[in-house]
Amino acid sequence: MALLGYMHCLGLGVVKNLDTAHAYFASSALQDDAMGHNGLGFIYFHGTSGVQQDHAAAYKHFNASAYGGSADGMFNLASLYLTGSGVTQSFQRSALWYTQALDRGHTPAAYTLAVMHLNGVGTVRNCKMAVDLLKKVCERGSWVSNKLREAHDLQREGRNEAAAWLFLRLAEAGHEVAQMNVAHLLDTGAAQFLQAPSAQNASGGNASLHQDEVRAAGRIHAQRHYELSAEQGNALAELRLGDFAYYGWGLSLDDGPEDLDDDLSEVSSELKLVRQEADLELAVAHYRRTAAMRITGQWMQLCGGAQTTRAMKRIYNIIMFALLAVGFAGDIPDARVPKEVAAGDSVVEAAEVLAALDAEVKAAAAKEA
Structure with a gap:
């Protein structure tokens, strides 16, 4: 019922008719459907030829929709609290409901929350949080989505090198999913474009030894992207880093001898990355x-x-x-x-x-x- 209401409300495949949409939304809301309540709130907020504008009624239905689990309902309820339409204005409650909508993947909520954090509206001013939220919005834009889709299509076609190159471009821009994907391709040896030709042709005719060296070299590059992905909260990347520590794959920092003077330490600073040994304490962490x-x-x-x-x-x-x-x-x-x-x-x-x-x-x- 609610979906039919949205079709008539937006004119999707049918002639746009808000009064017909209102009838469908009302029937759906009677069954306590969250989408129906959200649609009915939209109708009351804007009003139609047959329904008088009523912000208080809009608040009532957006509230029911939000508590019913609708991300759109949460966003709309937050907007009412932000502007004080149909309810007492509350920036704190607005930020709370925008956050709830964001947790369910609502992109406009991410942008609005970013602006609120940037200006300290309803929350403590936090520029880092604002940047992180704006980054989420950018990552969900059409350009990034199209590039991700293109990379996935290349991977399905078996063109792993080309796919990894596209993932790498997005990964270096900070895209968490791309970081995980390029790490996986490098980790499994499906993509080897970052390895020097000498590494790819090493080990003579010993195919098994050559494959082991290729995997080891790939894991060195993969580790960095697993770390970047884990920093952004990817649990699978964190789990894989545990495997790296458990088996002694990849690289680790080596502080070097403590008795070196400062000048010598500066010269040798780029030599501090060494092959990682198995570290079970780090794996458990x-x-x-x-x-x-x-x-x-x-x-x-x-x-x-x-x-x-x-x-x-x-x-x-x-x-x-x-x-x-x-x-x-x-x-x-x-x-x-x-x-x-x-x-x-x-x-x-x-x-x-x-x-x-x-x-x-x-x-x-x-x-x-």
């Missing part, structure tokens, strides 16, 4: 951050109760397997497990969390029954 990212993401998308707790339990199950792997490695003499790594304690901690989550699932399910 990455895995824990992955768990935190995934649980936070699930919590933001779900609405509490047994469903939310089950999602958290599922993520902790994944992380516990990673910690168990570290614990098993601790039993291998050549694994060089640092003494500071309490892998066993980490497994016990994860098991305790899982037990607590099990109890929460049962309690929440009992309340819902």
Whole structure:
């Protein structure tokens, strides 16, 4: 019903007729549909030939739509609070509802929030937050979307080198998804365009050794983009960095001898990157951050109760397997497990969390029954 209302409201495939749209929206709202409430709020906000403009009624329906989970409803409710239309003006509530809409992928909400953070309206002035939000808006623009689509099409056609080159251009501009994609192509050896010709032709006729060297060189380039992607909150990139630390792939910083004087340290500063050794403590840290990212993401998308707790339990199950792997490695003499790594304690901690989550699932399910 609500979708039919939107078609008549916007003139999509039919003659634009707001009165007909109003009838569909009203029928949908009677069933407490969030989209229907949002459409009805739009009709009351603007008014039609048959419906008088009523901002108070618009507020009522936008509020119902927002609490029903509609991102558009949240955005429209925030706009009413921002302008004081049909409700007492409140910049703080406006910022709150714009944030809720943004969490559900609403691009106009990202732009409006950026302007609010830039000017300190309804929130503390935060230029960094404003820049981050404007970056999100730019990344969702048509030019970036078209380039991403082009790169994905090239990858589907098996033209991985060309796809990786396009992903790299976007990655260097700060696009998080592109950073993850180019890292994956370099990590798996599907793209080798960043490697020197000497590296690609090394190892003579030993194909297996050559492939290992290609993968190792690719991972060095991939690591940087995994790190950039993880800094922007990509849980899969964080998980992969844990694998890099666990297996000793990629590079790490080497501070060098401490007794060097300042002048000599400056000269040798570019030589501080060395091949990374297996570091189980660092791997556990990455895995824990992955768990935190995934649980936070699930919590933001779900609405509490047994469903939310089950999602958290599922993520902790994944992380516990990673910690168990570290614990098993601790039993291998050549694994060089640092003494500071309490892998066993980490497994016990994860098991305790899982037990607590099990109890929460049962309690929440009992309340819902």
